[in-house]
Amino acid sequence: METRGDIRFLLNGNMVRLDEAAATDTLLDFLRIERRLTGTKEGCAEGDCGACTVLAGRLDGDRLRYEPVNACIRLLASLDGCHVVTIEHLSGPDGRLHPVQQAMVDYHGSQCGFCTPGFVMSLYALWMENPDPTDTEIETAIQGNLCRCTGYEPIIRAARAATALGSPADDALNRERGAVTKKLSALRDGRRVEIVKGESRCILPASVDDLADVLVETADATIVAGATDVGLWVTKFLRDISPVVFVGHLDALRRLDVTDTAIEIGAGVSYTDSRAAMAGDYPHLAEFWDRIAGWQIRNMGTIGGNIANGSPIGDAPPVLIALGATITLRRGGERRTLPTEDFFIAYGKQDRQPGEFLESLTVPRPAKGALHAAYKISKRRDEDISSVCAAFNITVADGIVSDARIAFGGMAATPKRASHAEAALVDQPWSLATVMAAAARLGDDFAPLTDWRASADYRLRVSQNLFRRFWLEQQDEPAPVRLSA
């Protein structure tokens, strides 16, 4: 395999070539320290505040897509072949403000100003793809941006007003699309990249087959897709993750196919890119998906990563388990497929062998008559980690529950099915009494922990109450049973 020892990417208007990059080098430090592009700020270094928001442009097939991402946990070497756009690139060479910037000025959207560049970048990304957004769309776009001064109202006003100040068609980045696409295409040389800095190694495999080879050769490698979790190992725990194998650039892992029987999702598909297919088949997931993290993280984080990292509080696994999804693991040329729930063995322990990687997952298309729901309970509505995440998939035939798949996150050391509760449902008449009898069994399924997100009492109580909510939502009741966006 012919390899390349450097990475290349576009930074605003300039091509950058780096001969060195450590596995732990972040984009934010590169921008601020190496390039003195200090408009991008560090607020939390964990992808929660959005002060470091930049756009990452990449070729999706032949299409150039720009997405807001958190520079603080975006690892530098993973940018090979991308276009990074920072706040410094927004206003024109004549110093004229971009419509989004002008709107933020006109509507007093900044006070201390520290979060402002991040907000501008998120709103810029929104404006490019949706120049006339609804308030809900604006709120969703800035879920990953914290402001401590304004109370957000002026920022929302600015976001509404930006559309009147300019059209995306006239935007410099949009006008340059053709040229940038050409430049990025030219960077795709189909070679494996191996870049080092001192002892630290980064590998960007040339293809999924190459990835399989790399991992067999380098079984101790840290596999990194979106880095939304691993990024924190670096910024918070100062862990050395070398050698690291990046997979986010592999188009084949980002494939999503909807067949007659299943939604086939590559392990590198982001939350953002899986939303349409998942919500298309399972409408209840639309709102749920939008409550996973913030926009930046949804652009970076992958469904595969959410499973592979084994977290007991990831939001995708309970949903996938309830839907009966399977996952496919690969080592070299060998593949094996298992039910999602079987992957999670214990806290911090998954059924993944050395050299093996998660390649894809398969979500069955909806079964006729199945009743679905997915609930996320968290201290704050948006951009929070679940105290409890619950997913229901109940099949009722002739008034009798014929099948029940119920999975929880936040209730145990792994994402886990509520097997006692399920058993209490199956073959029983579909009634509130049955549902509450099943809820009463949750104490046999789970002994949740008390921590800063919630107490054990609350976790159990709210989980039981969610059974009632699920029942009520299946009824034709006029009164609302939950608060929606």
Added chain:
Amino acid sequence: MSDLKTVGAPADTDKRRDPPVPRQRVLGDDEGATIKGSVHTDLRHDSAIKHVTGRAEYCDDIVEPVGTLHAYLGLSTRAHARITGLDLTAVRAAPGVVGVLTADDIPGVNDVSPTGRHDEPVFAEGKVEFWGQPIFAVIAESRDAARRAAKLADITYEDLPHVLDPQSARDAGMPYVTPPLTLKRGDAEGAMANAKHRIKGRFTVGGQDHLYLEGHIAFAMPGEDDDVIVHSSTQHPTEAQHMVAHVLGVASNAVTVNVRRMGGGFGGKETQMNLFCSVAALAAKKWNRAVKIRPDRDDDMSATGKRHDFVIDYEVGFDDEGRITAVSGDFAARCGFSSDLSGPVTDRALFHADNAYYYPDVLLNSHPMKTNTVSNTAFRGFGGPQGVIAAERIIEEIAYHRGLDSLEVRKRNFYGGPDDGRDVTPYHQTVEDNIAPRIVAELEESADYQARRQAVLHWNAKGGIIRKGIALTPVKFGISFTATWYNQAGALLHIYSDGSIHLNHGGTEMGQGLNTKVAQVVADELQVDFDHIKITKTTTEKVPNTSATAASSGSDLNGMAALDAAQQIKARLTAFAAERWQTDENQVHFVANTIRIGGETVPFAELIREAYMARIHLSAAGFYRTPKIHWDRDTGKGRPFYYFAYGAACSEVSVDTLTGEYRVERTDILHDVGRSLNPIIDKGQVEGAFIQGMGWLTTEELWWDEKGQLRTHAPSTYKIPLASDRPRIFNVELASWSENRERTIKRSKAVGEPPFMLGISVFEALSHAVASVADYTVCPRLDAPATPERVLMAIERLRE
């Protein structure tokens, strides 16, 4: 209308003055002309364009000189322990490390206590008293190297018993960190015994992390002799200067502290930056290189103080109509291991335990408890919000007891006036400016409170899963530092010979728009366009002995000091012009970038050039001290506050009774800022403060584990409001009719803190929704923050 660029420098060749050339303009041809950016007008933040382009320079953005070093703190991992071994060999040996600093390396005093109580070391010596206490600093060639090295310390501890919360501290007989305060008027005990009805209760209200988006940072540059310059993000450069001098063992005149702007402060950078400034300065002097220190967010939140949480025990006596006859209250606060500002913070809690209500007989005690937690500090409201919410809980108790609408109970207990004698506070200050009844009446009307309350009751009567609640709560907030000597300010104004103006004052800019407002004052006084005034960084070199930019006092104090400076120069210019144009001073008027002198109109810049040539002093130092105020803490009597600011908010919420989740459906606010210097900036303060206050009482929860480690130490675990948490309908108005009855700057009122307490309306609305499950017969036992968990558990308790 004037263009500074047309006024050239004086010609070298001819220093003689020609007689003024008579101008053809006649007085009145620009009658009605105004300047851009005067007072009482909407003007955007002066840095707005820099903010949105990323060009606004924060401390971490300052260009680093060659050889800049980076410091990082080593923090304790015990809540209370003796340090039995401190081995930093591995730290020193780590790649890139230049050296370490411990208590032994401090040439001056190992103390940064802001009140001089000598209870807050820079580096712990012998023992640690909270999890996260700094023990040493490591200095390295890069921040990353310093951070990694700091982890390598080998510290051994011998654990000592630790106490984390205020109630445990009282139970364990922990000492006060600072003397407590008693406020007493009348005979509370006697009146309570005679009261028709009595309720006793306990309310716990949580603390709050500032979560300024820009964390702590200091950047020190060594100079010759003892000199050191420290760039920092502090609300109190003078104190940082004094602390650095104290720690270095040098005179204050050797230390300069600079602040261009902060990425948010909210009180968290009033005293807490002393540590970082001192460490950076120590290292800079020791290694004679520039040194920067910037903790990671987790360390920032672990090692620096927050809002005090309180356990409040109250008893109230009242009559059938819900009118209060007596109140007693004990306010126990988690102060942390040292005093910091806990004295004035807990004092202010008592000062606000009446909120807008008259307590005929009253006894209030503070209990500033020592705990083995980080030393709590200033945070917007400074203890006041904890006092106000106690008053509001007392009102709610009475309302449920009497089966009344809580708004009615509020009205019946408002302060009165001299006619009814119901106008004296528990600290014996007479309330002379009471506009709470008018504010509340107007908001009740504009928010359509009565009809909406009926609709809420009607909705809840259906007994559904989603319940609604509504509450209208007032705020009255005392303005002035209760440390009377803090109520002073200075400003420095230069006018250069080209007519451009350089403004400096002792206040610091943290997003509140202080620099904009102060510049508006100067623009108005000198009648020049706002953009002719250069706003400059705050520095101890230009204005000495400043007070913290805190207590909402920024524009009140610094605006007046800048006005004084502008008036001094204006007086000199007026005298000069009268003499030069041979007229009376009363014929000289500054109007819209010109000076009208008798029948002539001279552009401002031209007058300045002439004044310079005539050797008129074009620089002035302004000064201000707040009149009328005095406070005797020993007797608990005085007039600690120059005036009060008022406001009210009405919030309606929906609550999911299965999960405790909620949503704020609508909030209406009417707030008093007197005659606003800049209504759009003030409105921004009101909106932002409300959301921050709502966050304090809803999703922002500080959570310590049993070992005493704060586990909510970053935005991933500590949840401040997001855009989607703000009210679905949000109507904010300033009371346009209000004017400060005191002679404050342009009759405006302070705005930073008072609207924070408007967030209490959300808390009481949540309580109202919760109460519906027991048909409003019981006042819910709902503590703050009202997380979904606390809301659900309060509902479940009412159902049992």
